[in-house]
Amino acid sequence: GAVVSQHPSRVICKSGTSVKIECRSLDFQATTMFWYRQFPKQSLMLMATSNEGSKATYEQGVEKDKFLINHASLTLSTLTVTSAHPEDSSFYICSARDAGSTNLNEQFFGPGTRLTVL
Amino acid sequence: GQNIDQPTEMTATEGAIVQINCTYQTSGFNGLFWYQQHAGEAPTFLSYNVLDGLEEKGRFSSFLSRSKGYSYLLLKELQMKDSASYLCAVRAKAAGNKLTFGGGTRVLVKP
Numbered sequence: 001g002a003v004v005s006q007h008p009s010r011v012i013c014k015s016g017t018s019v020k021i022e023c024r025s026l027d028f029q030a031t032t033m034f035w036y037r038q039f040p041k042q043s044l045m046l047m048a049t050s051n052e053g054s055k056a057t058y059e060q061g062v063e064k065d066k067f068l069i070n071h072a073s074l075t076l077s078t079l080t081v082t083s084a085h086p087e088d089s090s091f092y093i094c095s096a097r098d099a100g101s102t103n104l105n106e107q108f109f110g111p112g113t114r115l116t117v118l
Numbered sequence: 119g120q121n122i123d124q125p126t127e128m129t130a131t132e133g134a135i136v137q138i139n140c141t142y143q144t145s146g147f148n149g150l151f152w153y154q155q156h157a158g159e160a161p162t163f164l165s166y167n168v169l170d171g172l173e174e175k176g177r178f179s180s181f182l183s184r185s186k187g188y189s190y191l192l193l194k195e196l197q198m199k200d201s202a203s204y205l206c207a208v209r210a211k212a213a214g215n216k217l218t219f220g221g222g223t224r225v226l227v228k229p
Contacts (some may be wrong), residue, residue, distance in 0.1 A: 034216070043205060043219040044161070093160050102165075107217065109153075109160040 002028045004096050006110035013084055014118055020080045023094030023115045029074035030096035034107065035067075038091040050077040074099065084117045091115075119193035124206050129226045138191045138204050138223045146211030152180050152191045153205040155222070161205055164191065171221055193225070201227045 003026040013019050023033055031052045036044040048069055050056045056069035068080040077096075081088055091114055095107040121143040130136040142150070149168040153161035165173055167182035167189060179192040191204055206220040 041224075043222045046216055046218070049214075049216065091158075106163060106166075109162070112158070112160045114158070 002026075002096075002098050002108040004094065004108045004110040006094060006113050008113060009111060010116075012116045012118065015085055016083055018080055018082045019077055019084055019115060021092055021094075023077045023079070023096070023110050025075045025096045025098075025108070028096075028098040029100060030077075031074060031099040033071060033077040033094055033096045035069065035077075035079050036093045037097070038093060039113075041071045044093060047079075047104075052072075052077075063070075081115065084115070086117045089115055089117045122206055122208055122218060124204075124220045124223045126221065127224045129228060132195075132196055132198060132227055132229050134196050136196060136225060137191045138193070138206075138225070140189045140191070140206035140220055141218075142187050142189070142206070144187075144208050144210040144218075147184060147208065148211050148215060149184055149207070149209040150180075150189050151207040151217065152178075152189075153207060155203045155205055156158065157202075161182075161226045164204075185221070196227050198227050198229070201225060 005024045007022045033050040035047045037047050038044050046059050047062045050069045050071040052071045054076050058064045071077040091112050093112045095109045151166050152164040154164050155161040164215045165180035167180050172181045177194045182189045188224045203222040203224045207217040
């Protein structure tokens, strides 16, 4: 099946620094990738939809200047948390749709990135 | 907006059956998904329903009633490894066909 990777899997940073998280589709091309955030014991909340070659679409309440998304190629999307604060500590998960598949039902999820801001 | 409800937690015994209900309210319904998520890991796809009825896949089955805005995930012959959170997610045209997740149901399987 299709594989999505994320890097890093875990990151700890100081308050005020920026952190970049990568999401890669390893064996397929993804014109659309999704970024979710999940707080402990809560469900996934969609943050933004990342579109290759164009600007990301952010969900209501998500600051686009704080969560910078770049989808420069068909296999890579990055999420940069700028000026991170302790309240940004969360589990960040990306998912991708296979652009070459006729099955539009399936999203493939990455393994997630655990961000801890001290 | 969309409203998706599922129980927070359920406990069941190894070998038994558990049914996880999910109710939703949405505009332009375009499919319901069930995912399994173990703690600290990403969700894995279990099932997809877009038409009314039952979809069976081995020990897991999922049912949908669009008129009632209701789905359930049935787990049979429970195994210890089935202890996880089960997420109900709805796709709606009104939301640009993006997935909206329910709060998840944590299932604890006891010996």
